[in-house]
Each structure stands twice: as C-alpha cells, then as structure tokens.
Amino acid sequence: MIRFENVSVTYDGAAEPTVQGVDFEVPEGELVLLVGPSGVGKSTVLGAVSGLVPHFTGGTLRGRVTVAGRDTRTHKPRELADVVGTVGQDPLSHFVTDTVEDELAYGMESLGLAPDVMRRRVEETLDLLGLTDLRSRSIATLSGGQQQRVAIGSVLTPHPSVLVLDEPTSALDPAAAEEVLAVLQRLVHDLGTTVLMAEHRLERVVQYADQVVLLSSPGTAPILGTPAEMMAVSPVYPPVVALGRLADWTPLPLTVRDARRRAADLREQLRQRDSIAPQGRGELRDQPQRTRTRQQPTPPKPLGEKPTDRRWFKRRRTPTQPPAYAAEVQALAVTRDRTQALRHVDLTVTPGETIALMGRNGAGKSTLLNTLVGLVKPSAGAVTLGGAVGLVPQEPRDLLYADTVAAECTAADADASAAPGTCRTLVSELLPDISDDTHPRDLSEGQRLTLALAVVLTARPSLLLLDEPTRGLDYAAKARLVTLLRDLAAQGHAIVLATHDVELAAELAHRVVLLAEGEVIADGPAADVVVASPSFAPQVAKILAPQKWLTVAEVREALA
Amino acid sequence: MAGAQLHPGAWWLWSLSLGTAATRTTNPLLLTLLIATSAYVVATCRPDAPWARSYTAFVKLGLAVLLIRLVFAVALGSPVPGTHVIVTLPELPLPHWAQGIRLGGKVTAETLLFALYDGLRLATLLICVGAANSLANPTRLLKSLPGALYEMGVAVVVALTYAPHLIADVQRLRAARRLRGRPDKGIRGLLHVGLPVLEGALERSVALAAAMDARGYGRTADVPPRVRRTTAALTLGGLLGVCAGTYGLLTAEGGTYGLPVLLCGVVAALAGLRLGGRRSLRTRYRPDRWDARAWLVAGSGAAVAALLALAAARDPAALHPGVVPLVAPALPLWPAAAVLLGLLPAFISPAPRNPTPLNPALKEPS
Numbered sequence: 029m030i031r032f033e034n035v036s037v038t039y040d041g042a043a044e045p046t047v048q049g050v051d052f053e054v055p056e057g058e059l060v061l062l063v064g065p066s067g068v069g070k071s072t073v074l075g076a077v078s079g080l081v082p083h084f085t086g087g088t089l090r091g092r093v094t095v096a097g098r099d100t101r102t103h104k105p106r107e108l109a110d111v112v113g114t115v116g117q118d119p120l121s122h123f124v125t126d127t128v129e130d131e132l133a134y135g136m137e138s139l140g141l142a143p144d145v146m147r148r149r150v151e152e153t154l155d156l157l158g159l160t161d162l163r164s165r166s167i168a169t170l171s172g173g174q175q176q177r178v179a180i181g182s183v184l185t186p187h188p189s190v191l192v193l194d195e196p197t198s199a200l201d202p203a204a205a206e207e208v209l210a211v212l213q214r215l216v217h218d219l220g221t222t223v224l225m226a227e228h229r230l231e232r233v234v235q236y237a238d239q240v241v242l243l244s245s246p247g248t249a250p251i252l253g254t255p256a257e258m259m260a261v262s263p264v265y266p267p268v269v270a271l272g273r274l275a276d277w278t279p280l281p282l283t284v285r286d287a288r289r290r291a292a293d294l295r296e297q298l299r300q301r302d303s304i305a306p307q308g309r310g311e312l313r314d315q316p317q318r319t320r321t322r323q324q325p326t327p328p329k330p331l332g333e334k335p336t337d338r339r340w341f342k343r344r345r346t347p348t349q350p351p352a353y354a355a356e357v358q359a360l361a362v363t364r365d366r367t368q369a370l371r372h373v374d375l376t377v378t379p380g381e382t383i384a385l386m387g388r389n390g391a392g393k394s395t396l397l398n399t400l401v402g403l404v405k406p407s408a409g410a411v412t413l414g415g416a417v418g419l420v421p422q423e424p425r426d427l428l429y430a431d432t433v434a435a436e437c438t439a440a441d442a443d444a445s446a447a448p449g450t451c452r453t454l455v456s457e458l459l460p461d462i463s464d465d466t467h468p469r470d471l472s473e474g475q476r477l478t479l480a481l482a483v484v485l486t487a488r489p490s491l492l493l494l495d496e497p498t499r500g501l502d503y504a505a506k507a508r509l510v511t512l513l514r515d516l517a518a519q520g521h522a523i524v525l526a527t528h529d530v531e532l533a534a535e536l537a538h539r540v541v542l543l544a545e546g547e548v549i550a551d552g553p554a555a556d557v558v559v560a561s562p563s564f565a566p567q568v569a570k571i572l573a574p575q576k577w578l579t580v581a582e583v584r585e586a587l588a
Numbered sequence: 589m590a591g592a593q594l595h596p597g598a599w600w601l602w603s604l605s606l607g608t609a610a611t612r613t614t615n616p617l618l619l620t621l622l623i624a625t626s627a628y629v630v631a632t633c634r635p636d637a638p639w640a641r642s643y644t645a646f647v648k649l650g651l652a653v654l655l656i657r658l659v660f661a662v663a664l665g666s667p668v669p670g671t672h673v674i675v676t677l678p679e680l681p682l683p684h685w686a687q688g689i690r691l692g693g694k695v696t697a698e699t700l701l702f703a704l705y706d707g708l709r710l711a712t713l714l715i716c717v718g719a720a721n722s723l724a725n726p727t728r729l730l731k732s733l734p735g736a737l738y739e740m741g742v743a744v745v746v747a748l749t750y751a752p753h754l755i756a757d758v759q760r761l762r763a764a765r766r767l768r769g770r771p772d773k774g775i776r777g778l779l780h781v782g783l784p785v786l787e788g789a790l791e792r793s794v795a796l797a798a799a800m801d802a803r804g805y806g807r808t809a810d811v812p813p814r815v816r817r818t819t820a821a822l823t824l825g826g827l828l829g830v831c832a833g834t835y836g837l838l839t840a841e842g843g844t845y846g847l848p849v850l851l852c853g854v855v856a857a858l859a860g861l862r863l864g865g866r867r868s869l870r871t872r873y874r875p876d877r878w879d880a881r882a883w884l885v886a887g888s889g890a891a892v893a894a895l896l897a898l899a900a901a902r903d904p905a906a907l908h909p910g911v912v913p914l915v916a917p918a919l920p921l922w923p924a925a926a927v928l929l930g931l932l933p934a935f936i937s938p939a940p941r942n943p944t945p946l947n948p949a950l951k952e953p954s
Contacts, residue, residue: 084801124803135804136871137873138805138807427767427768444769
C-alpha cells in the first residue's frame with residue numbers, strides 16, 4: 029500500500045540527508061509503527077507518505093514513494109488527500125473549522141463529495157469514534173483525547189486507505205490514549221485501513237503493531253520486522269521489553285499479558301530475595317504506609333549513570349537546617365471562570381521528596397502547580413512556602429527569550445540576582461556539550477528542557493515544580509531527566525511534577541497524588557497508589573503484581 | 589449545527605431592520621421598546637455558544653456610547669436653545685479662531701434631553717447589531733457566501749479561530765515571564781512577549797497550511813483549456829467594461845455609453861466568476877436553507893422598519909418628541925404595535941439546541 033524505494037531526503041541547507049536508504053513496503057490493512065530515538069527522521073518518513081515532504085517542506089527527495097499506486101513525485105499532497113489521511117503532532121493546528129461536525133465534513137467538502145454521501149459518512153464517523161454527543165460542540169472546548177479523536181475522524185471521512193499519525197498519544201492521559209488506540213485498532217480490524225504511526229510512548233502502542241520500522245540512529249537505513257524482533261535490537265523499548273531482556277525471555281513479550289505468563293519464575297525469585305532481606309518489600313504489603321527503599325537518603329543508582337553527573341551538586345551549598353516542609357497547602361480552593369478548578373486540597377511537601385501529580389487532562393494538576401508558584405491566586409485556603417519556588421512550564425521554550433545560551437544564562441543570573449556565571453555553570457554541568465552561541469531553538473526537546481531547568485535552578489528554589497516534563501522526550505532523554513531529578517531530590521530539593529507518564533512517576537516519585545475534578549482522590553506512597561489503579565499502574569507493576577515492583581531498575585537491583 | 593436552525597442571513601436581516609427602524613425615531617419610549625424586543629428575542633433564541641455571549645458586550649458598548657454623548661453635551665454644549673438651566677459650569681475662554689466652540693458654560697435640561705434621545709438612538713442601533721451577532725453564528729454566515737468568495741470565507745474563519753489562540757499564547761508567555769521574576773507589564777514586557785507570540789502564530793499557520801494542503805484544500809477539477817480561456821476573457825473583459833463604464837458615468841461626455849458599458853461589464857464579470865467556479869470541486873455540507881421561517885423572521889423585521897418609516901413620514905411629531913419646549917414623550921400607539929411585530933421570531937424560531945456546556949477553563953492546555 030505504501031512503498032518506499034531507496035528513498036533519501038535532504039533538506040535545503042543540510043549537508044547530510046536526514047534519512048537515507050529507506051526501502052520498505054507497508055502491506056494493506058496493517059498497523060506499522062515507526063520507532064526510534066528523537067531526531068532520526070521519523071516525521072520526515074511520515075511526511076513523505078502524505079507528500080508534504082518535499083512538496084510542502086522543501087528539500088530533495090531521491091528514490092520513489094508510492095501510495096496506493098500514486099507516485100508522490102507527481103502527486104501533490106492535495107491530490108493524495110483522498111488516499112492518505114494525515115494527523116500531525118498537535119491536533120489543534122490541524123483544525124480548520126470551529127465545530128466538530130463541520131470539521132468532519134471539511135475534508136469531504138474539499139474533495140467535492142455529494143451532500144448525501146457526506147451526511148452519511150459524518151454520521152458513521154461520529155458513531156465509529158464515539159463523538160455523537162459532541163457533534164455540535166466547539167472544538168476549543170474539547171479535552172485533549174476528544175480533540176485527537178476529532179482530528180482522526182476529520183481525516184477518516186474521505187475514506188482514505190492510509191492513515192499517517194505522528195505521536196497520536198503523546199500528549200494524552202492514559203485513559204484518553206487508550207480511547208484513541210482503541211479507535212485505531214478498530215479501523216485496522218474492521219475497515220482494513222493501513223496505519224503508519226510514530227510514537228515515543230512505546231509502552232502504549234507496541235502491542236498493537238503488526239510490524240515495526242526501526243530507525244535506530246540518524247542516517248542509518250530503517251529496517252522492517254516483527255515487533256518482537258525489532259524490540260530485541262531497538263535502542264528504544266518499553267519497560268515490558270526491558271524486563272524481558274533482563275530475564276532473557278525469548279521471544280520478547282510485548283504485552284503485559286504475555287509477560288505475566290512468563291513471569292511466574294521471576295516473581296518466585298523476587299519473592300525469595302525479598303524474604304531474605306529483612307528490609308525487603310514483602311513487609312511492605314503489611315505496612316503500606318511505610319516508605320520504600322527509594323526514600324533512603326541515597327537514591328539507587330540507575331544504570332549507565334556516570335559519577336561525574338553528580339559532581340556539581342557537591343559544590344552547591346546544601347541547605348543547613350531545612351524547614352520542616354517545602355510547601356504546605358491547606359484547604360485550597362481555586363475558582364476560575366466560575367468553575368471550581370480545585371476544591372479543598374491539602375498537601376504537604378517535605379524537602380527531598382518527589383511527588384507525582386496525576387489525573388486526567390483537566391483534573392487541576394497545572395492549576396495546583398500554578399497556585400504553588402503564585403501565578404494563580406487561591407480563592408480560599410492558604411499556601412505556605414518554605415523557600416523559593418521554581419516552575420518549569422509545560423512548554424519549556426516559553427521560559428527562554430534570548431538568542432543564545434550565553435545570553436540566556438546572563439539574563440537568568442540577573443533575574444535571580446545570582447552571582448554572574450551561576451547559570452552557565454549549571455548549564456555546563458547539566459549539558460556538557462552545549463556551546464555558548466547555540467540558539468535555544470536549535471536544541472532538542474530534552475536539551476531545551478534541561479536549559480529551562482538550569483534557568484529555574486539559578487534562583488535556587490527549594491521547591492521545584494515541573495509541568496508535564498516528558499512530553500516529546502524519548503527514552504534516553506527521559507532517563508537523563510530521571511537521573512537529574514533524583515540527584516536534585518537527594519540534594520534536598522522538593523520536587524512536584526504533574527505528569528501523564530506513569531513510567532516516569534514510577535521511576536521518580538516517592539509519593540503520588542491523584543487528582544480528579546479538582547479534588548485529591550488518593551495520596552500515598554507511589555507503590556500503593558499506582559498499583560491500585562489500573563490506568564496509572566506502570567507495566568512492571570502489572571506484570572509482577574501482587575508484588576509491588578515499579579521499575580525495571582528496582583528488579584535489576586534486587587536480582588543483582 | 590442543527591439543520592433545523594434558522595438561516596443566519598435571516599437573523600441579520602431582522603436585526604438590521606430593527607436597527608433601521610431605530611434610526612427613524614428619537615422617541616425614547618419606542619427606542620426602549622425596540623431594545624426590549626431585541627433583548628427578548630435574544631434571550632429566547634440564542635444558543636449557548638461562545639459567540640452568542642456578545643449581546644451583553646454590545647449592550648455595554650451602547651451604554652458607553654450614550655454616556656459619551658451626554659458627557660460631550662455637558663462639556664461642549666449644544667446648539668439646542670434651552671431655558672431650564674440645571675448647572676452652570678465655568679466656561680473656558682477660547683481664542684477667536686475657535687469661534688463656535690464652547691467649553692463648559694450653561695447646561696440646560698433641553699440640551700441633556702436632546703443628547704439623551706440622540707445617544708439612545710445610536711445605542712439602540714448598536715444593540716440591534718449585537719443581537720444579530722449573538723443570534724447568528726458568524727462562521728455560518730460566511731459559509732453562505734457564494735462559491736467564488738469561498739477563499740475569503742476560509743481566511744476569515746481561520747482568523748477568527750486564531751484570535752483565541754493568540755490570547756492564550758500571550759497569557760502563557762506573560763506567566764512565563766513572571767516565573768522568571770520579570771515584570772510582565774509595560775512596553776518592554778509587551779515587546780518581549782510579542783516576538784515569541786508572533787513566532788508561535790507563524791509556526792501554527794505553517795502547520796495549518798500543511799494540514800489544509802494534506803486535506804485537499806485547493807484541489808481543482810480539470811477543465812478544458814477552451815473553458816479556461818473563456819473564463820479569463822470574460823473576467824478580464826468584464827472588469828475592463830466596469831472600469832470604462834464607471835469612467836463614462838463620471839465624465840460629462842460619456843453619459844450616453846456609460847451605463848450600458850457598465851452593465852455589460854458587470855454581467856461579463858459575473859459570468860466569468862460563475863464559469864470559474866467550475867474549476868472548484870467543493871461541495872457544501874448541510875448548507876443552511878432559506879425556509880418559510882427565515883422568510884417570516886426577515887419579514888417581521890422588514891415590516892417593523894417599513895411601518896416605522898411610514899409613521900415617521902405620517903406623524904413626525906409623535907416619533908420625534910420635541911425638547912424645546914420640554915414635553916414628556918407620549919407613546920404613539922400604532923408605531924408601538926408595529927415594533928412589537930419584531931417579537932415574532934421568538935415564537936416561530938426553533939428552540940436553541942444547547943450543546944452540553946463544558947467550561948473550557950477546566951481544560952488543560954495539553
């Protein structure tokens with residue numbers, strides 16, 4: 029259905045081709061997943077299918093891409109619109125009209141379908157995607173998952189035979205992501221649609237893929253294979269695969285279900301180890317309020333961490349006589365636009381503690397962070413802070429204004445009235461290979477996040493807040509972030525992060541606070557809260573239940 | 589939107605007719621009755637959508653206009669001769685070249701009343717426009733444009749949906765500035781926020797353009813070259829004809845050929861547009877139909893306007909109550925009854941379908 033014949037793409041002004049040697053074929057009716065670290069050209073490959081590369085983006089495409097027999101060389105994106113449906117990373121920039129129903133009809137109007145056909149297909153698509161109740165709603169008022177479904181629906185109505193999706197679930201909470209994936213699954217199974225998608229959060233999608241295209245590093249030719257084969261060699265893999273690799277399971281399990289079947293031995297092994305160790309996890313079940321090993325002063329050392337990573341913390345002044353709490357929130361209520369965004373929230377954050385705020389889109393996570401940092405005024409209740417607070421917003425780029433990293437650092441020193449050079453020292457230690465004259469725009473997502481983090485840290489906050497820090501980060505960038513945040517917590521910073529990423533919460537958080545409709549519905553040690561919740565449990569916890577293991581690193585450590 | 593909804597054009601005709609009626613009279617009782625009529629219809633018929641909340645904004649605007657008119661009357665005086673002095677303000681002596689302008693001085697009841705009547709008329713007109721804005725979805729109205737103007741309609745719709753995005757961007761970036769401990773107000777703050785906002789808007793436009801292209805925007809049908817050439821000839825010839833015709837009409841010696849050439853030009857240009865429409869493949873999804881109810885709604889408005897115009901011609905005294913000497917305005921019976929005709933839409937238009945209200949404030953920008 030989609031055929032790449034020795035394709036390479038070179039953008040204007042680039043010395044090297046962004047992708048080369050792309051040569052594979054996606055058969056009809058398959059769901060193919062494009063996998064690889066950030067910056068290997070996944071979006072370029074996707075863009076080549078819809079013809080946007082090179083017709084819209086410029087650059088040179090060598091080789092041949094054919095979709096349903098049409099050569100993208102001779103067909104512009106608009107002439108492929110009836111066979112390829114494309115949904116980009118941000119559904120909001122995809123919408124042309126303002127209501128759901130009009131949006132679904134827009135593509136068909138452009139193709140000139142007959143009014144009765146359009147009417148029928150809009151109704152069918154509303155049913156297929158479960159959007160019937162939303163049909164006359166304004167798109168701006170929908171939640172992220174609903175918007176993503178509308179975006180998919182809007183390209184489905186012209187009945188394309190190929191659907192191309194770029195990170196369809198990255199911005200969504202776990203439940204909304206499942207909603208979207210269920211829809212894709214249905215399209216592939218019932219309608220025979222061919223789906224090609226790229227996604228960083230492999231733990232969500234890899235089990236749905238029929239085949240995986242692996243782009244392991246920039247410039248290497250992608251290879252196509254079954255998910256299990258590809259996962260065995262891929263530099264990016266979900267926790268279930270990591271556990272499988274650790275336990276030497278072949279073929280690698282891709283679903284929690286497969287892994288559970290294999291895990292009987294591993295569970296037994298872990299149970300024995302636990303009973304040997306007196307401080308082990310076996311006790312934890314009996315004493316659910318007790319904290320875990322992770323709350324010991326020295327955090328476990330994740331694999332691959334170099335001792336140099338820590339050096340810079342030693343130089344910094346450790347707070348003498350830390351206050352009893354970094355922040356205390358009492359009976360907090362926030363009302364915005366006549367809606368109660370938060371009601372009666374009580375929360376105490378102690379220094380050195382990492383708290384994950386989880387919950388649906390719109391549950392009030394960001395509002396709570398903004399209240400803590402003072403951007404939002406509480407309408408009732410009180411927020412008492414033990415020291416300075418710093419927030420890294422959802423879009424780290426918002427914090428950066430200057431043209432170069434050096435200028436940004438100078439400005440950050442001035443803003444925080446810190447000694448000149450403070451920020452630059454932080455940056456060089458967090459991001460060793462960044463030169464002074466790099467434009468913040470040219471950094472990768474992970475580097476930009478780290479730069480923003482350094483800017484925030486310049487003011488020496490005792491409480492560090494992060495809003496959705498892993499959006500758009502691949503596993504490697506995420507692992508670096510985890511190491512960084514752990515060190516900060518070990519150094520006495522209190523950290524609160526709002527996140528949809530259950531694996532991140534499992535790696536980092538001592539405590540998890542679940543929010544729903546502005547209320548705290550669960551607050552406790554990470555192991556207890558996430559294991560009890562089906563949608564917020566990380567994969568390892570699901571595989572090894574009823575034992576309370578959260579991450580592969582913990583298991584590895586226990587087995588060592 | 590529901591198919592049972594009224595054609596947006598009908599609402600606009602109705603509202604503009606009420607506005608026209610308002611310009612025919614200065615009787616405060618009739619004007620208040622017109623405002624009440626529009627308010628009642630808006631309250632019963634407006635759907636629960638963001639754009640439908642503009643009515644209150646227009647009412648406030650009307651009040652502001654009224655107040656400004658009164659302030660001007662007090663400060664600058666007015667040519668209306670009056671004898672009932674309310675208060676005498678200190679008068680500013682002005683140089684001789686500013687003769688005819690007066691600052692301060694006597695404020696008479698007649699002046700105030702005249703300004704009030706006049707301001708109320710303007711406010712009523714504004715409020716009627718506000719009614720149209722909140723009753724008819726502006727984007728639906730754009731969709732009813734003829735096919736040749738489709739591109740313009742899309743541009744306006746896109747611009748309309750971009751405004752809220754821009755506002756959200758500005759708010760986000762100002763919050764980020766405060767996070768870095770910088771002032772978010774003042775010219776410098778605005779400049780610093782302005783550039784990233786523009787960058788963001790530009791990026792979003794490019795992404796939208798890509799999405800639109802990939803969704804088939806701008807697909808054209810194959811038309812035979814002959815038709816294409818005819819189209820070009822008709823359009824160009826028509827435009828030339830329009831220019832020549834207008835020139836002829838405006839010059840003294842071209843009086844004889846001006847009008848026919850202009851008409852020919854218009855006809856040719858329209859034919860060219862129509863033929864050019866063949867290149868566009870677009871079809872319309874659920875277009876609004878102009879049905880009997882739309883006729884009735886538009887008709888009721890037109891009737892109000894026509895009857896008040898008639899009344900203004902027949903009985904100017906009742907519709908323009910005098911201010912010199914001061915008299916209490918009387919309610920002229922049959923023009924008032926005519927105004928009440930404007931209530932008809934409240935009884936015949938379909939009940940608004942309220943989409944389940946969900947507060948956008950609750951949604952995280954994710």
